[in-house]
Amino acid sequence: MATLAVVCFLMMYWASMMAMPIPRDTLSEGHGFEDPGQHSKDVEAATSGVVSTFVPLDDSEVAKYFQDYGFLPQSLHVETDPESVEVNLTDAILKFQDFFELPPTGVADARVQELIDLPRCGLPDVFSFSVGFFRWYDLNLTYRIVELDDSMPLGRQVIGDVIRDAMQMWMSVTSLILCEVNDPDVDVDIHIRHFQGEHGDGISFDGPGGTLGHAFLPTFGEVHLDAAENWTVDTGDGIDYFQVVVHEIGHALGLMHSGVEGAIMYPFYRFRSDVELHQDDIQGIQLMYGTPDDLQRDVREHRCPYSGPTRSPSGQRQGFEKTKVLLSRIESLTGYFLME
Template structure:
């Protein structure tokens, strides 16, 4: 409770003698609590104070560890990002699951509004080539319901227990390889997808989510495509970071 009051006091004008908490501050605090619960909460963290949670997140993302919901922290958690939980450096899913088929087949269920189908097809193909360029993997598109990885553009609650939130925070998610289930990469269809810096660049998000589908979790390295927050860069000059390459080659060599 004390840490929460300190956080709220941080945002109050110094001239006030009676604490008045604005709705914006409460919204930010509630957003942070939901963010931490969604992406970091584990059994061991259930007794963390809000200040502890803030310091944990700030340390994880290499922000200044103030323990306050300051402007850099607020701005960071509001950035568009992947819906998968966060871990550390390059990391692998528990048990190091991989896709054993090679070539890996993939299928596309539908297309987003605002992009030509041909462009989407080319974007996904280029995304697979990013990972095949540093591994022995090959990828092959198929036009049947049975494939190793299925791409789809979906909105809101779509049946997998990880609902999308409309245009904004959560862009996409994917699931670790599982020998008993088809792999899935889901994009939020409410986003404004593109192949430029307008809206959300589909190529960059597809490369990231494919990393998950192949067995990589998130990285703390901001230069890594597996960093959880979306960061635009020109696809023409895109290269995997050393962290990405080490991670994927740990699985496929």
């Protein structure tokens, strides 16, 4: 399950003690942690005028979707407990509609279905347990493209340029320094990898469309993109690589999904001819990393002057292999953290 794997990694983030928590009340609206008390009031108000909230239970894909993205408990048995599913599914749809600012009908109407059908990020939208808010402690970070896939339509040079531009977009509004290091013998903070299908972290890619990528919160430093997508640059003929990479780097820096349509951290993909950070993105990232004015002028204007010799990715997987080992060691503990 997608959510289960993310829970595993979030446990490791907390245990590492390398991340700095941010007070919950300073976060901008629209980011994915629910207030159970407020939600119960919203549900009561929303359902008071709803004639029917029945969602056909034979559409198990709807229930699985809400489980994968945090709106239904993972402990709910879709196949064997249809009555509980029906009750919980109505509540899940209301949560979904509330998060994405849709009319609160409590049914999987056309607007709900439209979002469900869109390609999207694989990270859940909502966590019903407290995971804290995480950031990098060191503002001088490095990254490397560790793995490519020969089937990808974009070449290594284009991919490198696009990722550099995506890092620059986040640097332009923060005091972060995000520099590429190509030397495979130098350890880096963020690894960018391209996979197809199952790739060892419990969050499989599903081919063209569907899940486009996912990333893990600080300080884990993993960004994964689905190599099976028809990646393009600055065109709506396929999936715009730049738009998706900016989003996933946002996760790697500590941002969760936003319910604000138009924000980079909105989880659903629609092609944009002009990719820009929304004020919601800027507010969230600056709460963690300040503004460019926090840097000395000479540093601010000359970030990342040197990224090392250009080399083709060696396909090394040492860091990712360590990820899978740690995941296997704590899988038995995750039952205590499943959404109830």
